Amino acid sequence: MRPVFFLSDFGLQDPYVGVVKAVLAQKAPGIGVVDLAHDLPPQDLRRAAYALFEAVPYLPEGSVLLAVVDPGVGTARRAVAALGRRAYVGPDNGLFTLAWLLDPPRRAYALDRVKPPRPQGLDPLPGWRPGAFTFHGRDRFAPAAAHLALGLPPEALGEEVPVESLLRLPLALTPGPEGEILTFDRFGNAITTLLQAPLGGWVEVAGRRVPIRRTFGEVGVGEGVAYLGSAGLLEIALNRGSAREAWGLEEGMPVRLTGP
CATH class of the missing domain: 3.40.50.10790 (S-adenosyl-l-methionine hydroxide adenosyltransferase, N-terminal)
Structure with missing residues (x-):
């Protein structure tokens, strides 16, 4: 069975x-x-x-x-x-x-x-x-x-x-540089459609540049950070807070990878 x-x-x-x-x-x-x-x-x-x-x-x-x-x-x-x-x-x-x-x-x-x-x-x-x-x-x-x-x-x-x-949603996962916010987890972290998180780079979202690091602990409390999440997609977060609420993020918002 x-x-x-x-x-x-x-x-x-x-x-x-x-x-x-x-x-x-x-x-x-x-x-x-x-x-x-x-x-x-x-x-x-x-x-x-x-x-x-x-x-x-x-x-x-x-x-x-x-x-x-x-x-x-x-x-x-x-x-x-x-x-x-x-x-x-x-x-x-x-x-x-x-x-x-x-x-x-x-x-x-x-x-x-x-x-x-x-x-x-x-x-x-x-x-x-x-x-x-x-x-x-x-x-x-x-x-x-x-x-x-x-x-x-x-x-x-x-x-x-x-x-x-069979029906599919209009979603595409991509290495970048451009993508969108796919959804959010219960902590208010934005999960994107991007398959890469180049360390030392940045991701632009809602008029902000957020640094890409390995994990939350590499930025201060209350600071933004992007990282490769558990599902292999780039996520955008606010350390000890909700990026979704603090920055007014929404599903479908564009995101873009940029260099140092």
């Missing part, structure tokens, strides 16, 4: 995460489920795409990645399973854009044959019809992820679709 790695923007105040995991356990008893993140900013596809990019290199080959950040749930957007060295299950909305730069899908399937789970061991309640069009994490993605975790054929999930038709 293959492990399932689960990421969402569901948060932990509601039972949504637990219900999805209950369906996984119902469909594949004994399944191993690892939570990657659930407190991502709601409906923020760029932030979720980055989180998957950061995680995918460390997930075992053959594992199943279940990701649900889905602003278009209930619309005509497709539900899909895509197969590369890992299996990806989620909405076809660009969520996997950056992960697929590292692990391109070779086949993909629309989840149009997936049947939603049925409530278990309950007495009938007059007028009650469980199910909805807005919880595909429970009704479509969890059953599909369990199916793949069991090693069952993906063709049973639905019709095969061309991998070229």
